[in-house]
Amino acid sequence: MATARELAEQHGWDAVTTRQLAERIEYSQPVLYSHFRGKREIIGAVALDGATEMAAALRAATAAAAGPRARVTALARAYLDFAARNPAVYDAMFQLDGGLAFAHEDTPPPLKDAFAALLETLAEVAGDGVHPGLFTELFWAALHGLATLTRAGRLPPEYAEHRVELLVDRLAVL
């Protein structure tokens, strides 16, 4: 898993072939298949790992901020920062097919927890009469859009900070 993640961050997921991976861990290919059902499951494992890490990063960022507005801003920045610093892991979580279930009762705990980390901070700024879960989904979608479009070169990176401020200003009810 660690090697897959490392390889993906260095040369992109395209470079993470079973042969490359096997060579790096100094085993032959079939050994991989006695630990994972296939490449998809390797991606899924990296994704779960990343989800745990992201949840921790989000909580650390919000804990260090005082007041609802500062917390939400810190949350958004931490999210986008995580996506920018760990593009391969972010891809494994949300872009690639890791065979993971979302928004079901059988969603793996790390994923649920990452969503919970968002919810904890966002619930207090959802506004009256707005379901916190729904608000979190919307806020998350906006962050996800910013993260993916920016990294894919679809949005110029210069004004990233302005977009975050606008996002918090408009979405959060303070």
Place this chain on the structure above:
Amino acid sequence: MATARELAEQHGWDAVTTRQLAERIEYSQPVLYSHFRGKREIIGAVALDGATEMAAALRAATAAAAGPRARVTALARAYLDFAARNPAVYDAMFQLDGGLAFAHEDTPPPLKDAFAALLETLAEVAGDGVHPGLFTELFWAALHGLATLTRAGRLPPEYAEHRVELLVDRLAVL
């Protein structure tokens, strides 16, 4: 191009192999390479085609609505509707690597025009002192996040409409 799009919509982009494609158009593989430099360019061509179509769909939706609020809501619905109805084309535009340039001066006209279609309607609700382009980028990112996360099964589809309403309520200044 039409065959590639058809095949992608029916069985996903994974099924769009040069062999499959060649067989469907009743030619051999190498013929594809005398029209396109590679598979990437085929995806790019489908993407450009889709961008033109999307721009038209967005303009048609907003033209039929009266008042800023109705226009923005119609725009958002039309965008998400397009993504839901043409998942393969949407993927070609924003998810896959079609070798297209974004946010540069050499961005292909259809892509610029699709962004312009968003800008036309969103500029009037950006709010005072907010750059219309920046606002459009943020709104677009939110829509993109909703579209991709919903289709990937990351967001439950039941409350899609509520999310759109919340998005318009919060982001647009009316």
Place this chain on the structure above:
DNA sequence: AGCAGATGCTAGCACTGCTAGACATCCGAG
């Protein structure tokens, strides 16, 4: 009639994820 360019094909390369079957090695029962 003969040539040139366009147009298409067959065959093949290097790569992908994945698997069957053989081979070693070790551990515990008799």
Place this chain on the structure above:
DNA sequence: CTCGGATGTCTAGCAGTGCTAGCATCTGCT
């Protein structure tokens, strides 16, 4: 002290991928 089975690993190979080199054929101009 032997030996059967479990365990772990490997080599070799399959079917499929994007892409290309090189050869055939057909068309239209001179």
